[in-house]
Amino acid sequence: MVDPRTEGAPELYAPSPRPRPAGAPRPPRGRPPGTGAVVDCAVYVQGRREPPVDPMEALDTAVERGGFVWLGLFEPTEAELGAIAGRYQLHPLAVEDAVYAHQRPKLERYDDDLFMVLKTARYVEHEQLTATSEVVDTGEVMVFVGAHHVITVRHGDHNDLTDLRQRLEEDRDLLCHGPAAVLYAVADLVVDTFVDVVEQVQDDVDELEASVFSPERTDDIGRLYQLKRELMSLRRAVGPLEVPLQKLSERPVDVVPEAMRSYFRDVLDHAIRVRDQVGSLDELLSSILQASLARTSMADNEDMRKISAWAGIVAVPTAIAGIYGMNFEFMPELRWRWGYPMVLxxxxxxxxxxxxxxxxxxxx
Structure with missing residues (x-):
């Protein structure tokens, strides 16, 4: 077996950190220096994991044994993914999207292979929501699906797929459906995470609603606007996912067995529910924001009424004092002994x- 590292291929596995050579590309943000892009690589035959294999030889092993290889990558560089792409014959455009990320959820077909982009989300814990709080952190998972391979490329320090792989390895019946089973499991995990995030964001919305309608005067406009912006990023992650899932659940695709369509329909139902929840929260935030603005306007009007009332009261002694301060000789009750008390x-x-x-x- 030829080690790709000795043949000039980029370093895929790196068990121990080492100094970065001068002029070498820096590792992606979020990946510790000296660590390789490959998280895990395994060949599955009839739903059972085979002995460890090298990523560059795993495809041949999978084809020979009638199984498929699942290669998991974390924030690979262009050179690292380029070496993998050459071996697995990945389309250059899909490789470019997978390296640089920041793509919208989509499903594309390149010859007999599929390339799917999914946005991931994570709720950011915070003691108190402020006008600058980060509530939703997003990442990405790209999935290459072929007849004998599935390659997952993860960007972001959340939605780790290690636990998902372990759960799938315990469900041999599902893994027997091939690479499409991994694509389904990844999509299902992403959508289930959206459900959890939406439920936690709901708590923030409820807290803001209670604050806006509390007897105390509060200034929640900044916090409302910030939460609305964070919810928008979640909406961008969930909304476009409906079309790719609909294609996988309704249209015939070579690498997706017909038996897997019902699984994707289930994920589609969950995604639609999350989309509706996000839309409802967005509408509720808009209503709360309008109520907060109206309440602020009413409070300002109340203050103006109080100021105007006190100004009217103060105008009376001011006017009388101004009249008597003109020092005319003939003034009402000017010579009267009780004139001053009478004026007061x-x-x-x-x-x-x-x-x-x-x-x-x-x-x-």
């Missing part, structure tokens, strides 16, 4: 009457 009494009476009037009308 008039001012107090007028202010009291105005206060009672404003209070009765709800301005104070």
């Amino acid at each position: 009494l008039v001012i107090a009476t007028a202010c009291l009457l105005l206060y009672r009037g404003f209070k009765r009308n709800g301005w104070l």
Whole structure:
């Protein structure tokens, strides 16, 4: 067996870190330096995992034994995935999408192979939602599906597929359906994760709704807008997934057995439910945002009424003092002994009457 590392191929496995040579490409963000792109590689025959094989020889082993190889990659570089693509005859356009990520969910067919992009999501825990809180963190999983191979390329430090592989290896009947079973399991895991994320976002929406309609005056507009933006990223991950799943569940595809269509229909039903939940939360946030703006406007109007009422009350003594401050010789009650107390009494009476009037009308 020829070791690809000794033949100039990029390093796929790296059990121990080593210094990066000058001019060598840096590892992708999120992957520790010195670690290889291959997370796991195994050949499955009749639903049973075979002894370990080298990624470059796994395809020949799978074809020879009538099984398929599942190769899992984590944030491979262009050179690393290029070596794999050459061996597994992956389409260059799909390889480019898998390396640079930031793709929308989609399903594309290249000759007899399928290439599917799925957005992953993770709820970011936080003590209190603020106007700058990150609520939803998104990543990507790309899946190459052929007659004898399935290659998963993961971007992001969440939605690890190790546990999924272990669960599938315990379900031999499902693995007997070939690479399409892995594609179904990955899609099902991604959609189930969406369900969990939506439920946790629902708690944030409920907390904001309670805050907006609480007796205390709060400023929740910034937090509402931030949560609405985070929900939009989740909506972009869930919404476009409906069309690819619909194709897999309804249209005949060579690498997807007919028996697997019912599985994809189940995933499609879950994805539609999540899409509807996200849409409902978005509409609810819009309503809460409008209610918050209306409540803020009402509070401002109430403040203006109070200010105007007090200004009207203060205007009475100001006007009387201004009249008597003009120092004319002939003024009402200017020579009267009780003129000054009388003016003060008039001012107090007028202010009291105005206060009672404003209070009765709800301005104070």
